Amino acid sequence: MYYVNQEQIAVRLNTIAGLSEAIEQLQQQWTGDAIQCLAQERALHLAIEIVTDVGSYLIDGFLMRDASSYEDIVEITAGEGVYPEGMADVLLELVRLRRPLVQEYFQWQSEQLHPLMKQLPMLLRQFKDAVEQYVDKELV
Template identity: 65%
Template sequence: MYYVNREQISVRLAVIPQLAEAMDKLVSSWDGGLLQGLAQERALHLAVETVTDVGSYLIDGFIMRDASSYEDIIEIIAGEQVFPEALKPDLMELVRLRRPLVQDYYEWQRSELHPLTVKLPACLIAFKEAVLSYLQKELDV
């Protein structure tokens, strides 16, 4: 029997609709200003952390192979068919943003609308639904 921390997965998945809404609002009102740039940066960062946290909980709970990087988290849960293959390119692009957002933030182009900000709302919602379906299928809850 697996011990999957459904509570921690659930609290992280609950953030996704807020992130999607924030990104939709940023896209519809983008003016390249500093506050919007910083808001976009934070929304993207939270999206990275949410997806990788959920992935890590799934990997640990279902005793999947250990991940060696953020990209590897996506590779592993994609290989376990946690989410549809069509989401993988955007999720990989998302996790690759972690370093620029967290370590190279001084180089981030805050005045530019990042292309992922446009695509991520739908991707994140689909990721959330896929994770919930996977948990239901695997744990029969």
């Protein structure tokens, strides 16, 4: 029997609706001003943290092999069938932004809307649905 912290997974997945809406607003109103640049960085960072936090809860709860990196979290959960393979490629691209955003922020080119921003709202919604379906299926 698995102990999956469904409450903490749900808390994180429930932030996706608001984050997706904010990202869509940023796209529509993008001028590249300082506030928007910082908002974009924060939105990307939150998206990364949601994906990796949820992935970590799934790995721990379903006793999957241990992850050694953020990328490994995505690869392990993809390998376990949590979400479609095509989604894993974009999620990997997303989590690879963590280091530039968090550790190399002084080099981040924030004046341009990052290409992932256009994909993120739909991707995050699909991620949420896929995770919820996986948990429901596995805990039956």
